[in-house]
Structures are given as structure tokens and as C-alpha cells.
Amino acid sequence: MEKARTFLQLTDDQSEIVSRLVDPAHCSGFYDDFALNGIRVDRVEQGVVVCTFKVPPRLIDRNGKLANGAIANIVDVVGSAAVHVEGLPMNVSVDMSISFLSTAKLDDELEITARALGQRGRYSGTVVLLKNKATGEIIVEGRHSLFRLPISKI
Template sequence: MEKVKEFLEVDKEEAERVSRLPVPPHRPGFECSFYEDFALRGIRVDRVEPGFVSCTFKVPPRLTDKSGNLATGAIANLVDEVGGAVVHVEGLPMNVSVDMSISFLGTAKPNDELEITSKVLGKRGGYKGTIVLVRNRETGELIAEGRHSLFGRQASKM
């Protein structure tokens, strides 16, 4: 238990760095929140087809853990965002994540370029399932595989 407590503790320098981050107010629906801007800055959409999205993401140093690897929380965020983007319907509210399962299979370092692909596995009513693969673009190594379940309004059939 002490090791966990020690791992989760933030030292004075880290706390000071976080307290200096500028957090401007935002207008929901009109601009990115601090969280979206911080976590998704640098993601580039390469290809969009019905039921498929492909993105590129260069790992920024700000999203690494104490070992210098892309943080697992950042990977989970990418799975959530790209898995949600593939089922989003313009004009409808974003879908809500119901369940996510992620297998962390490798690591990524700062400046590694990642390829993130998402594909719709199926839909039933307002429920959708996606798979998200995160690969090192240069080596082809699979960094993570995520299964993402979402729920949201359906587009009108009229």
C-alpha cells in the first residue's frame, strides 16, 4: 500500500508546474476545453470513411509518465476520442462511453509518431461498438488495442 501511495503522490515541483498552467475559460460547443486542447493537441485526421477513421499523433513530452513513456491515461483518452469520432453523427450530441477495454501491448516515447485507427464493429439501436488500434507508425508495433462501447441518439430515418 505504501508503494501505491508513494507512486500517486505529487511532489512539490510537479504541483507547482501544474498550478502554473494557463486555464482560460471556454464556451462549451464553441471551442475546445482545456482538457481537449491539452490531450488532443497535435492529432491529425488522415482518413475518414463511413465506419472508419485513421489519425496520426506525435507523442508530446507533456503526456508521458515518470518512465518517459506515453502515459496509459493518454492512450485511454485517444481510444475514447477516436473510438467516439468514428460513430459521431454531425448535428447530434456526442455519444456517451458505456464501456472501454484496453490492452496495453507496447510503449511509445516522446516524438514517436503513432497511427490510430478506429472501425465500427456493429450497431444496434443507439448502441455502437468500435475497435481502436494504436500503432507506432515507423515500426508497426501495436501499442494498444481498445474496444469501445458507446450509446447515443440515432439519426432520424425521416
Template sequence: MEKAREFLQLTHEELEAQSKLTLPDPKFCFYEHFSVRGLRVDRVEPGLIVCTFKVPPRLTDRTGKLATGAIVNLIDEVGGAVAHTEGLANNVSVDMSISCLSTANVDDELEITSRLLGRKGGYSGTVVLLRNKATGELVAEGRHSLFGRQASKM
């Protein structure tokens, strides 16, 4: 145990660097801000969200294409948004199935369409399509299952 404690001990330089870090407001989620910054909501209807997203360099892989992890994250975020019920905690992703059919480059504009397929109790199902806005080519399709608390009937 003592060896582990010594190993995890920060050096003087590490402590100094740590003291210079500025942390965001606790209400602010860095991860979501980093991944969906620039997402523009174009249309919202019951069971439907349509967004536009310009691919930023920060979400690309070494070849300059939209990273697979970024695609997964966009499907998770926009799919979760369409299944969200106001006044309840966010749903938790239970299962995702994603087909990557094409690629997107830096500065490509994507249209992201999320539809609520259905809801049974606390379970929701969504489908999310990422399409290149200029060419109409389907970049990815995701099916997303979520679970969350349901509204009280009392």
C-alpha cells in the same frame, strides 16, 4: 457546516491568484485541447478514421513513455469520433476494454485507426488500434462501447 465554510474560504493570496486566471472561451474544451492537440486526421470514410499522433512530452509518465491514461483518452476520443452522427449530441462511453501491448516514447509517431464495428439503436461499438508508425508495433488495442441518441425516423 460553519467549519466547512471556513475551511473552503479562500485566503487573500488565493483570491488574488484567482483573479489573474484567464479562462478559455466556454465553447472551447481545455481537456480535449490538452489531450488531442497535435492529432492529425489522415483519412475519413464511413465507419473508419485514420489519424497520426506524435507523442508529446505533456502526455508521458515519469519514465518518458506515453502514459496509460493518455492511451485511454486517445481511444475514447477517436473511438467516439468514428461513432459520432452529425447533428446529434456526442455519444457517451459505456464500456472500454484496453490491452496495452507495448510502449511509445516522446516524439514517436503513432497511427491510430478507429473502426465502427456496428450500431444497434443508440448503441455503437468501435475498435481502436494504436500502432507505432516507424516499427509497425501495436502499442494498444481498445474496444469501446458508446451510447447516444439515435436519429429520428420521422
């Protein structure tokens, strides 16, 4: 298992290339490009996604902090990635609860960790943590419920 993990480990350059990939089936255009551009995927395992994100000027609110809407979008998208199964229909967000514990400022580097909490039928739950990478301080804890649509028979 360790040999496979070592083989699959991405270099910084490879991670940068992967973070720029666009999946047309999951892209909703300008908004996703605007809000999600810059998230670098560091690690993906079953039920866990770890990313790095440097807060850009375009997502700063008038108080100089990372905008709450951008945070909600990150919790939604990265949380969904933790329970995504290739070949199955996309999950739809049903409920999201976000605890704002601190703030992030321009150019802060954040570590985003999404973990699958479990699944019951077609419902899944995730928890998403945003931490300041330099201080280790938790910025946000988000809980996210999702529903997988049935496979179309058409």
C-alpha cells in the same frame, strides 16, 4: 468513386488545418486542448477514422512512456469519431477495454485507426488500434462501447 476520393484527399497542409479546428459543441476546454492537441486526421470514411500522432512531452509519464490516461483519452475520442453522425446527439461512452501490448516513447509517431464494429439500437461499438508508424508494432488495442442519447423534444 475514385475520382471523388481523389478530390477529397487532403494535402498535409490541409490536414494540419483540419486537425486544429475546434468544435465548441464538443470541446471541454483545457483538458481536450492539452490531451488531444497534435492529433492529425489523415482519413475519414464512414465508420473509419485514421489519424497520426507524434507523442509530445506533456503526455509522457515519469517512466518516459506515453501515459495510460492519454491513451484512454485517445481511444475514447477517436473511437467516438468513428461512429459520430452529424446532426444527431453526441455518443456517451459506456464501456472501454484497453489492451496495452507495447509502449510508446517521446517523439514516436503513432498511427491511430478507429473502426465501427456495429450498432444495435442506440448502442455502437468501435475498435481503436495505436501502432508505431516506424515499426508497425501495435501499441494498444482498445474496444469502446457507446450509447447515443435520444433527441430532445424540448
